[in-house]
Amino acid sequence: MKTQVPYILTVAAVVLIVVSVFFTFIPGVSVEIDQWYILGTAMVCCVGLVNLTSVHIKNIKRKGRDWDLSILLIVLTFGYLIYGLVKGPTDELYAWIFDSTEVPLGATFYSVLAFYIVSAAYRAFRAKTRDAAILLIAAVIVLLGRAPLTEAIFPFFGTATTWIMDIPNTAAQRGVILCAYLGAFITAIRVFLGLERPYASIGE
Amino acid sequence: MNIWERLGNLDHRIYYVILIIVVGIPVLKPLGLPIKVGQPAQDFFDTVDRLPEGGKVLVFINYRTDCIVEMDPQLICIFKHVAQKNGKVIMVSGVDEGAMVSQAVASKVAEELELEYGVDWINLGYKPGGDVFMKKMVDDFWEACAYVDINGQPLDEFPIMHGFNSLAKADLVLNLVAVVPSPGERLLQMAIIPTKVPYAVGTTAIQATSEMVFYSSGQYQGLLAGLRGAAEYEFLLEEPGDAIAGMDSQSFAHILVIVLIVLGNLGYFLGEKKREG
Amino acid sequence: MEQVQLWLAAFFTICIYSMVLYKDNKLFRFAEIVMVSITAANEIVLTFHNYIKPAVTVDIVRDKKVWLLIPIILGLFMYSRFFRSIEWLARFPMAFFLGVGAAYVLTKTPAIFFTQIQATFLSLNTINNILFVIGVITVVVYFFFTVPREGTFIKGASETGRIFLLIAFGASFGNTVMSRISVLLGRLQFLLRDFLKIA
Numbered sequence: 132m133k134t135q136v137p138y139i140l141t142v143a144a145v146v147l148i149v150v151s152v153f154f155t156f157i158p159g160v161s162v163e164i165d166q167w168y169i170l171g172t173a174m175v176c177c178v179g180l181v182n183l184t185s186v187h188i189k190n191i192k193r194k195g196r197d198w199d200l201s202i203l204l205i206v207l208t209f210g211y212l213i214y215g216l217v218k219g220p221t222d223e224l225y226a227w228i229f230d231s232t233e234v235p236l237g238a239t240f241y242s243v244l245a246f247y248i249v250s251a252a253y254r255a256f257r258a259k260t261r262d263a264a265i266l267l268i269a270a271v272i273v274l275l276g277r278a279p280l281t282e283a284i285f286p287f288f289g290t291a292t293t294w295i296m297d298i299p300n301t302a303a304q305r306g307v308i309l310c311a312y313l314g315a316f317i318t319a320i321r322v323f324l325g326l327e328r329p330y331a332s333i334g335e
Numbered sequence: 336m337n338i339w340e341r342l343g344n345l346d347h348r349i350y351y352v353i354l355i356i357v358v359g360i361p362v363l364k365p366l367g368l369p370i371k372v373g374q375p376a377q378d379f380f381d382t383v384d385r386l387p388e389g390g391k392v393l394v395f396i397n398y399r400t401d402c403i404v405e406m407d408p409q410l411i412c413i414f415k416h417v418a419q420k421n422g423k424v425i426m427v428s429g430v431d432e433g434a435m436v437s438q439a440v441a442s443k444v445a446e447e448l449e450l451e452y453g454v455d456w457i458n459l460g461y462k463p464g465g466d467v468f469m470k471k472m473v474d475d476f477w478e479a480c481a482y483v484d485i486n487g488q489p490l491d492e493f494p495i496m497h498g499f500n501s502l503a504k505a506d507l508v509l510n511l512v513a514v515v516p517s518p519g520e521r522l523l524q525m526a527i528i529p530t531k532v533p534y535a536v537g538t539t540a541i542q543a544t545s546e547m548v549f550y551s552s553g554q555y556q557g558l559l560a561g562l563r564g565a566a567e568y569e570f571l572l573e574e575p576g577d578a579i580a581g582m583d584s585q586s587f588a589h590i591l592v593i594v595l596i597v598l599g600n601l602g603y604f605l606g607e608k609k610r611e612g
Numbered sequence: 613m614e615q616v617q618l619w620l621a622a623f624f625t626i627c628i629y630s631m632v633l634y635k636d637n638k639l640f641r642f643a644e645i646v647m648v649s650i651t652a653a654n655e656i657v658l659t660f661h662n663y664i665k666p667a668v669t670v671d672i673v674r675d676k677k678v679w680l681l682i683p684i685i686l687g688l689f690m691y692s693r694f695f696r697s698i699e700w701l702a703r704f705p706m707a708f709f710l711g712v713g714a715a716y717v718l719t720k721t722p723a724i725f726f727t728q729i730q731a732t733f734l735s736l737n738t739i740n741n742i743l744f745v746i747g748v749i750t751v752v753v754y755f756f757f758t759v760p761r762e763g764t765f766i767k768g769a770s771e772t773g774r775i776f777l778l779i780a781f782g783a784s785f786g787n788t789v790m791s792r793i794s795v796l797l798g799r800l801q802f803l804l805r806d807f808l809k810i811a
Contacts, residue, residue, distance in 0.1 A: 133700050137707030144711030152719045165471045167683035168712045169464035174687025176659040180652050200645045207649035215657030221486045229435050235621035236647040237400025239628040245796035246632050249354045250347040252595035257603050269782025279368040280586035301551045302744045303780035306751025312725045319717035330707050334700030359800050363811045404798030431655040460662035481666040524720045540791040544784045552731030562794040581797045588793040
């Protein structure tokens, strides 16, 4: 039962949805399965929180690194969660806390990469091989073409950037996604045939 | 130790400070450099411009707080452009943070433009389910959105939602995308190809390279790429904002990165010649 | 409240930059903790209020669709992963989600796949079109890992595809730099214009 029933669920889901595409006199089936899927995935929203809580509680128990910050994490997470569950996401205070913390933090965390790019630009981006040279030349042309200042002074870079984006970039990306679609299609068939069962090892 | 090695061994924090200065100075003293509008942004503008009077635009928000600099100006421009056409905006988010971020932005713009919530615009909030949710928006939009908006209010209380029971009823679908796998492509597969609704995408500069594939095949009827795309849209709308203001800094930062790449490579090759000699 | 919000935002911005401009420190880790906490809690609050609560209220309680308790129980089975003795229960929801995902790949992917192929059939009357078609074909050949890279055609096509890929990655890198600089610009605009009010 532990191995066969999950596979039966997979096959049933695939067959019902595929059949409902070809036979539209049973339209309600795929609509119902969609609802099941969305409800099921919605219920999984707390998995991250449970994992986070268990990791940090273990850290607090053994007084590991930054265990004081672990206590703060638990207090903040559950405090904000309970308040949000009671008052709702559009409550003034709830939204205010989000705008004061998450928005600046989220933006700032990713802006740190700009510093690393600049540091790496001098130390690491070397045209040591032909391949690296091609990559760097394309990158430099795109950088110059996308900046209004250099585009205004040297219109050639703007034209070259547009050409790079429209022709070699799009051609390569299309090749990549065609192969990705083929791979996804074949994987879906393998899942249906039971040759791919990533869930099979859970609980072994 | 020659000059190239000394530069390479410099404390990296010096590079960071140089970057802050280079990006910060144009913020203090903007230069007002001209912007050339590219075809993808022009097509995006034209697609929204073709919206019939009073038409409904479904805006799918798929970005988080990390990309607000590039995506918020796009959302603001969309609101302003649709308002010019007396259109209605229905926002729904496939990403939790997107619902909160878009609510803050949309509320502010709506207040400026005197748009009424529930009549001219609505935010349906975050809806889980990914691809399957996108497909369900075509089959039964209200059930897909669990019959409520972001505030938990029933949808039948809002005039904007009356008669809007499927994505196919939208006059235009816009997708603001900044996560992977790309919801731009997923929505295309799950909902746009079956319904043939006009569709355009706004994305970050990083994802623009991969989204170009669908713009090139004509499946996206417009593409805004990052802050530059937002600046081009602001220029076309004649509503200069944060995006246009940021272009000067962008120019100088790009030049700095290129100068460092060139210096680094010069140092490497000259150093190698010296070692060989 | 707006002033407090500005100060908080500036404080958190400085906390993050302190790691970059100085070194890893407690302030940075504090900012990390705050971000993780708010993110984790926010996702659950939004999912609950924008979907679970109304869906259960309308579909199950009002419309009496009690069979919708089945997917709810299936979803709850995913939490069995935290208990060794009943971990195997998580196979059921995973198998179901996988099946639905596979079904939609099988039914939806062909349309976009063939549209992309169709869009590659360009008239070979311009150099750009010729280069484009060559680019797509050679990149696809590059990803044929099961074909031995012998013979002039496969080797040559594979090498050409590789060059197209390198140009695409170069363009991607240029755009990445642009994107990251934009985010930094946003923070500097906030600090200089909104917080310090000197711009």
